[in-house]
Amino acid sequence: MVRLAENKHHSENKPAQRLPSPFKAYIPLIQHLGKLCNPEVRVGDLVRRGQRIGNIAAHVSAPVHASISGKVMAITDWPHPVLGRAKTIIVEGDGQDNPVEFRQRSQPEVDKLTAQDLRGIVLDAGIVGMGGASFPTHVKLNPAKPVDTLILNGAECEPYLTADACLMAEKTAQICASAALIARCLEIKNIYIGIEKNKPEAIKAFSNQPGIKVKILPADYPQGGEKQLIKNILGKEIPRGKLPFDIGVLVQNVATVNAIYETVYLGKPLIERIVTVAGSCLENPANLLVRVGTPIKELIEFCGPLKEPPAKIIMGGPMMGIAQYTDEVPVIKSSSGLLLLNKKEAKCLNEDPCIRCAACVRGCPVGLMPCQINLASEKLLWNLTKEYGASDCIECGICNYVCPSNRRLLQTIKRAKLEVVK
């Protein structure tokens, strides 16, 4: 655990502004962990907002929906924020924004839903984990063992990001209703929400909600990591190699829970989300409500003018986000933030020899010795990296962050993780 400069004040407590829908939407057929979707439309087809245009080809997958109405222009390889390039459906808008009919549900209807119904609705809406990992939510709502605790993840520990904080303050009632629904369907007794203490608005909003226990967490990174969150709230650890449901816990990001509400009650599939746009290059950092598929250059334009040209554009937070090679990439379901760093901030530092200061050892939130794995990995000693527990790495990046020698610890550990699996 390490305390980072938060840099959240740029966009903090700013209500989410709606970004005008894009003229063209770029909907990747893969926005989740798992299999690529099969396109359900052909070039030239007319689509409506919210219409399913790609369906699942395997259980671990999630369908994708058109986020604007218009005509399918192409189904082609396109820049993707996570995968580099991926098969993408390009929809050219007609300016009408005509929606499909959204199936709304009243409270009595919702009260009759079973766990199976809920999973079906969530699957149809294409909901995935919106905190970054983008694991299909319908799979997560089907734990292999009974769970008794639901933890809502509102930690948002990455610097700069305020999208979840913004959502928690604005959509408190929706999040609570959705959490209660999940709890009822999965027969969960305890609901917690973990919020870092640097989000007083969100803490206030949730502190008087019946049935939800607020846990105020220290503002240390990576508080929002599943393992750290569970340890801090429940005081227990997930045994090595196991998943949260093995100890009876289900963790859901607050944005995901809100998306479930909007699907179940309002009938809306996951076609928009809040994105924090921030960084020293921008004149007007903001939280934007953005249609999935909007190219990031439109977000940047909206928050402009630019104070200086960005040297690095990051999708996500500065610790775990992914550097983009082009501003043509679209926002996808898991895009929580967009950061524009200037030349000075993006400067690549030279690597020095390890001086064994052990800053990485003290900082590692899962108790690894990153410097040792790094040395073993550089010598291609994969068995040794395994012995040092490389596969337990959660890739939070603290080791790189604290290293006075600027060693690329995380990169070499990631490599070791891949080699250990082989």
Place this chain on the structure above:
Amino acid sequence: MINNLIVSGSPHIHKPESVARIMWTVVISLIPALIAGVIIFGANALWVTLAAVTAAVLTELILGLCTRKKVTVFDGTAVITGILLAFNLPSEVPLWLPIVGAVFSIAIGKAVFGGLGQNIFNPALVGRVFLMASWPKYMTTFTLPFNLDAVTSATPLAALKEGKVLEHISYLDLFLGKHGGCLGEVCILALLLGAALLFIKRYISWHIPFTYILTTGVFVYIFGGDKLFSGDWLFHILSGGLILGAFFMATDYVATPLTARGQLIFGVGCGLLTAVIRLWGGYPEGVSYAILMMNATTPFIDRYTKVRIYGTR
């Protein structure tokens, strides 16, 4: 469209920290003890230190150029080695002695192992024991403090070893450094000032220095007197190179264990060896050898004191 974007792996921010920043801070933390040395032993202390530092830096530079490695002189590590070596010398040694010692420290103590981060022993101590073995007479001839006529005197520990009765050296004099000894080790007050800086900056932790000093103190208290539990532990803590060694040499990152548990074992080991050498060994002083011996055990300690991984017992 925005062009020429930098693409690199996460994380994308870095703590404002570097090897050079840490090492130069250590250099600053040694300055109070140097000033104290000059006040107590005169300008010779300064010349000896400068000679050692210059030789260390030049050796590092020349070896770096010869081996076509990245020049690392500016990171301050060679400066530290030079200062620490000088701190372990009497102030009246001929100036070629610190030069030879510093060259040996950097060349044999550090460069042959692969340079920065690779040395298994503390380079300054390697240089010191080399000088000790080669020119013991120079290394054990000390001058009285505040005496410019260079009257030789024994260190309090040496006097004790030879069975001489200690003449009116109060604990306060030991603390302030008013006695014979190596030029950087005598003034405990100045050393503690420097160590405080390193603690405040969190560059060193309590694990090694405190267990080291505590272990030496307790061991001497138990076994150092005429009968059990009557040893003069405070005298042993305040004299010799214990404070210098515990805070500035046993805490050398490179040659010490990584984990807190490992560091505790390292500190206890140093403390035991120091006390044993002082009480029953052939030398009056045991700090250098204790640290060097424990340096050798570091890889072994590291192997058996791994951190507990999340989700394991």
